[in-house]
Amino acid sequence: MAIADKFQALETADLIVTGRLVDASNATLFAHVLFNQVELLCIYKPIAGERPLWDFVDGCLAHREYAAFCVSEYLSLGVVPFTVLRDGPYGFGMVQEWISIDEEIDLGSFFATDHPKLRIMALLDAIINNTDRKIGHLLPVDQQQVYGCDHGVTFHVDDKLRTVLWQWAGADFNETEIAILERAQAGLANQLRVILQLLITDAEISAMEKRVARMLSQGKFPKPSPDWPAVPWPAF
Numbered sequence: 004m005a006i007a008d009k010f011q012a013l014e015t016a017d018l019i020v021t022g023r024l025v026d027a028s029n030a031t032l033f034a035h036v037l038f039n040q041v042e043l044l045c046i047y048k049p050i051a052g053e054r055p056l057w058d059f060v061d062g063c064l065a066h067r068e069y070a071a072f073c074v075s076e077y078l079s080l081g082v083v084p085f086t087v088l089r090d091g092p093y094g095f096g097m098v099q100e101w102i103s104i105d106e107e108i109d110l111g112s113f114f115a116t117d118h119p120k121l122r123i124m125a126l127l128d129a130i131i132n133n134t135d136r137k138i139g140h141l142l143p144v145d146q147q148q149v150y151g152c153d154h155g156v157t158f159h160v161d162d163k164l165r166t167v168l169w170q171w172a173g174a175d176f177n178e179t180e181i182a183i184l185e186r187a188q189a190g191l192a193n194q195l196r197v198i199l200q201l202l203i204t205d206a207e208i209s210a211m212e213k214r215v216a217r218m219l220s221q222g223k224f225p226k227p228s229p230d231w232p233a234v235p236w237p238a239f
Contacts, residue, residue, distance in 0.1 A: 064155030071154035
């Protein structure tokens, strides 16, 4: 299905819920849409099914998930599946394309490799301050393409980076990564800021600006903080 058709399908086609991911801490529903006689599988997370978090008191998880997708797309990273905000059978929420992973890839070892898409994802996580990058949130489609999911706890004003992708901690950014950070910095002064203002708070956007500026100044991937658990638990 073409990219434009995927967006139109996720945004406008009837959303049909067929099941629930019971291990998820918030309501995470398996669904599909039909568009031009083609079925597109997706995940539907209604805002009404979100469990309040003490350290994310502003906004909602659905908006943060969509904001993470917007940042990935704005920076041309391509590591977050197609995501939209829309109404559904259980109310307004986030709908994201389902990614079928390569079952032959062992996530238990894959997450620690020097895969270029994992490195891009580590950079995105540092930009959006992802506090929940688990092994199970990595979605390798094949040996080249990898996506990441579950970006509901992101953009906090305090540095709360928790991830299993620490293999580049303290490594120098390459020219491509510096260009990505510069694009993020420029975007936060205009178009990207306009997008994010509809989804997260001004304080969170300002904190993101400071993170990006700090990374550009230091020229290196961040290291684990001694004041905050560096790896989410459970790690998978």
